[in-house]
Amino acid sequence: MPFSHFGLKPEILRAIQKAGYTRPTPVQAAAIPKVMQGNDVIAIAQTGTGKTAAFVLPMLDRISKAGGERDIKALILAPTRELAVQIMENIRNYGQSLPIRVAAIFGGVEEEAQIKALRKGVHIVVATPGRLIDLGARQKLDFSQLEVLVLDEADRMLHMGFLPDIEKIVSNLPKRRQTLMFSATLSKEVESLARRFLYQPKMVQVGKRSNPAETVNQCVYEVPAHLKGALLLELVRQPSYKRVLVFTRMKDGADRLTNFLKLAQIKVAKLHSSRSQEQRLKALQDFKDGVIQVLVATDIVARGIDIDGVTHVVNYDFPVNPEDYIHRIGRTGRAEAQGDAISLVPKQDLNLLGILEFAIGQRLDRKRLRGFDYHAPIPAPLPGEKAPRQDWRKRTREANARKQAKPADSAPRNAAKKRRA
Ligand code: AMP
Numbered sequence: 001m002p003f004s005h006f007g008l009k010p011e012i013l014r015a016i017q018k019a020g021y022t023r024p025t026p027v028q029a030a031a032i033p034k035v036m037q038g039n040d041v042i043a044i045a046q047t048g049t050g051k052t053a054a055f056v057l058p059m060l061d062r063i064s065k066a067g068g069e070r071d072i073k074a075l076i077l078a079p080t081r082e083l084a085v086q087i088m089e090n091i092r093n094y095g096q097s098l099p100i101r102v103a104a105i106f107g108g109v110e111e112e113a114q115i116k117a118l119r120k121g122v123h124i125v126v127a128t129p130g131r132l133i134d135l136g137a138r139q140k141l142d143f144s145q146l147e148v149l150v151l152d153e154a155d156r157m158l159h160m161g162f163l164p165d166i167e168k169i170v171s172n173l174p175k176r177r178q179t180l181m182f183s184a185t186l187s188k189e190v191e192s193l194a195r196r197f198l199y200q201p202k203m204v205q206v207g208k209r210s211n212p213a214e215t216v217n218q219c220v221y222e223v224p225a226h227l228k229g230a231l232l233l234e235l236v237r238q239p240s241y242k243r244v245l246v247f248t249r250m251k252d253g254a255d256r257l258t259n260f261l262k263l264a265q266i267k268v269a270k271l272h273s274s275r276s277q278e279q280r281l282k283a284l285q286d287f288k289d290g291v292i293q294v295l296v297a298t299d300i301v302a303r304g305i306d307i308d309g310v311t312h313v314v315n316y317d318f319p320v321n322p323e324d325y326i327h328r329i330g331r332t333g334r335a336e337a338q339g340d341a342i343s344l345v346p347k348q349d350l351n352l353l354g355i356l357e358f359a360i361g362q363r364l365d366r367k368r369l370r371g372f373d374y375h376a377p378i379p380a381p382l383p384g385e386k387a388p389r390q391d392w393r394k395r396t397r398e399a400n401a402r403k404q405a406k407p408a409d410s411a412p413r414n415a416a417k418k419r420r421a
Helices: 012-017 026-036 051-065 083-093 112-120 129-139 155-161 163-171 188-197 227-235 251-263 277-289 322-329 348-362 389-403 406-421
Strands: 042-045 074-077 103-105 122-127 146-151 177-183 201-204 214-220 245-247 269-270 296-297 312-315 338-343 365-367
Touching: 012 051, 012 083, 026 051, 026 214, 042 051, 042 389, 051 074, 051 083, 051 146, 051 177, 074 163, 074 348, 083 103, 083 122, 083 277, 103 112, 103 129, 103 312, 112 129, 122 129, 129 163, 129 201, 146 188, 155 177, 155 188, 155 269, 163 188, 177 188, 214 348, 227 312, 227 338, 251 269, 269 277, 277 296, 312 322, 322 338, 322 348
Parallel strands: 042 177, 042 201, 074 122, 074 146, 103 122, 146 177, 214 338, 214 365, 245 296, 245 312, 269 296, 312 338
Antiparallel strands: none
């Protein structure tokens, strides 16, 4: 079904054409007609499937027909600031020819600009739940004219502990409204949220539950932990690794890896929750613009963030649970483009790999990089880096070597021991 069959306003169709979309993605084809009919909808769709447009396009259509007052007509709740900004950009893009105003409300930056935007009057608010409650309490946000509520990445919001905030926010919204819920997975908690906040919802489910996007080639490099950095470096030096998103488990791991790659002259930036909002947005922008080749991130960006043309996602640290894996690798192979997801798995993480393979019902390809020395010794620590384990190993190796070099030393002692016994 082409976009023109949905009954969207010509201004919206023009924006879609400008974006270069020739046909709706499966989640759009399934969800848009149901949303246009005014139904509550729960859509189970992974990021990268075009789900944002699936709710933004019909929402813009509805709001632009609703009249010119600058009342808040729609509220979109999203788990992270990055996702909120991205949704806002999508709304501005798809609604570029419509007189619709949108504001994003999220923590980590000065409130002033956000308050100013709200005072001028907006039709759509995109917000993370925490900051919305903070601001709403003081600014008395008026949601009395609200028509549409969207809960985006609902599973993620629940996972992040936003349920009490969501409950508080929804309790202040008009009961008669259209509620749309998007989630990558359909867990019991998501179902329960849907039962409480949605009215006779229509269900849209695209693809298999919890399965990685089919456009992603997945493989595993089994590699000793101390050689993960060296292997990653060899990989990103290959010409096909144009835009590489690397995930680490911890912030300090992201810091160390970024320094390591920087020293090797790789254009790299890092993105994690200890970075300021400005630093995070700049890193994302540089990555989008191709100023940097590698972005090292913790799971903060694993969900929802839309970066076009990510050629490779690398699990430098293997994710602890399958859901995170699915979301991480969903950052590549978006909207029909092919992408690669690579996991560097040391022995101690093979159990996690086994759990993942069981969960997705698929054994991932094992690969080896030709010419790479998988038996190389532990490299010297980076400048300024503490390496107690490496020192310990080095000392043990040296002590063993000394022992082997002087076998005569130990013989008389052993002989004496034996004699005493
Ligand atoms: P999302 O799942 O909403 O994060 O969207 C993933 C990517 O798909 C974004 O880069 C969108 O611009 C793109 N996209 C959305 N709808 C379409 C479409 N119908 N055709 C091609 N690309 C699309």
